Amino acid sequence: MSTILIIEQVLNGLQSGVMLFLMAAGLTLIFGVMGLINLAHGSLYMVGAFAAAAVAGVTGSFLLALLAALAAAAAAGVLVETLVIRRLYAADHLDQVLATFALILIFSEGTRLIFGSFPLYLDIPSWLSGPVTLPGGIQYPLYRLALIGAGLAVALALWVLIERTRIGIQIRAGENDREMIAALGVDISKLYTLVFALGAALAGLAGALVGAIQSVQVGMGEPVLILAFVTIVIGGIGSIKGAFVGAILVGLTQTLGSVFLPVLFRLFLEPATAMSLGASLANMAVYILMSLVLIFRPAGLMGARA
Template sequence: MTLIIEQLLNGLQLGVMLFLMAAGLTLVFGVMGLINLAHGSLYMVGAFACAAVATATGSFWLGVIASLAAAAAAGAIVELVVIRRLYSRDHLDQVLATFALILVFSEGTRWLFGSFPLFLDVPAAFSGPVTLPGGIEYSRYRLAIIAAGLLIAVGLYALITKTRLGIRIRAGESDREMIAALGVDISKLYTIVFALGAALAGFAGALVGAIQSVQVGMGEPVLILAFVVVVIGGIGSVKGAFVGALLVGMTDTLGRFLLPVFFGTFMDPSSATSVGSALASMSIYILMALVLVAKPSGLYGDAI
């Protein structure tokens, strides 16, 4: 039971990280109609900015601030210089252009920081385990990640539903031509949305950088999971991104833990681990297929 609870918390932590990635991705697609393959590169930019500033200053928190600023600035520049020319183009052009941006970001990061990974230390205030009810010990830092992700989810929900900017974002998702005719600067709105999504991705990269190594190309595997989240939750829906992220996080984490144990009841340990790990890797795609069979537009494809 202790192991199961720990894995549930790990799944929740993965889920909130995927939400930070998927929220920006689904906002950009919902408002702009843009497929942005370079979103994972902005996650990488945030991680490298955090690692570089934290190493130079000795402060993890300054590194987090730098990750938000660097990712948001990179997102705004990319939108102004490249993305703005793609809105009227078809999705194939968008895919090709944003794939080229992946190569530009990867080689630029390698030129600046080298090919060797960087490492972030967990801040002293969140190092070590914390004892949960029932005597379960769990990483204090991972709990802080869960709390931060949930707070950002609540804040993003309030931004979308309660503020003037949120009203414009929702209106842009519904009818961009109409809000442009009503006097809203649609170009400025697009830049803000893109920078917001980039900042969320950069923040996720900074937080995960203290658990994993910070290296070139770290954003691409996470991007694939984020796209799965967006498809499950419904393209353009922030609520769907949150629910989908939790489903994917739990499915992936519990699958990797439980499937080898299940197959181990009637197979030798080596085969059980091999088969269980292979099926666990497939589990999130099976989940996506089942959701699409039941609801082709995703769980919340009809609402932002």
């Protein structure tokens, strides 16, 4: 097995991880501040992808497509929070699950009504297409490197927002004692709307960025949502740092497992059996990782201990 292949797959895992972080960060913010289980978060990922594909198809501009994804997902988030979610904060978690599951169906059928059932395609811009030569002579797609850079830049900006700004102080205070910050004069409803819109915008951005390397289709957000939940459980619910660490671990585990486990089993088993068993274990790898983390650190890697 060549060193070049290993490095390429590690980079693929990092790219997958930083995109997953954009989903998980919004999800953990919403749950940490509002205590809300939002199953419709994957639908906002889909909204961003479809908005980007539609705008890119009309204008031919990838940057305008990204702005459209951010705006559309944030607007959808504000609309959902104002009309539906705001009535669920005091509700039981089961009510939240049922209501947000209904939103998944509404978004899916609404998107199918507007765009049809066939997938859309978002082209990689010419200035980000083609490979780039890395040290050691490794050829790697420039767009995937750009995704890693964009994800890291967003992670840094989000950390600055949460840790170094006044609104970040309010968000962190809202996680710990929402009644107290309301008593101190903070408009808690506006804060909740802002947090929900921010989480929705991050999900929409992730959908738009990933939409250029896969098809944009109805239901594309649900598999990513499941991995985002796994990510925040591993990292610690309510922790942005935990979401980042968990996303990188999940991305690397999923990518490296799908490539190298079948190769490993071929040393001991027949090729067909090795491929089948390796693929099955690769799909299970992130859940095994989550189980191991929960055994030794029930609150997650960076979650607050009781």
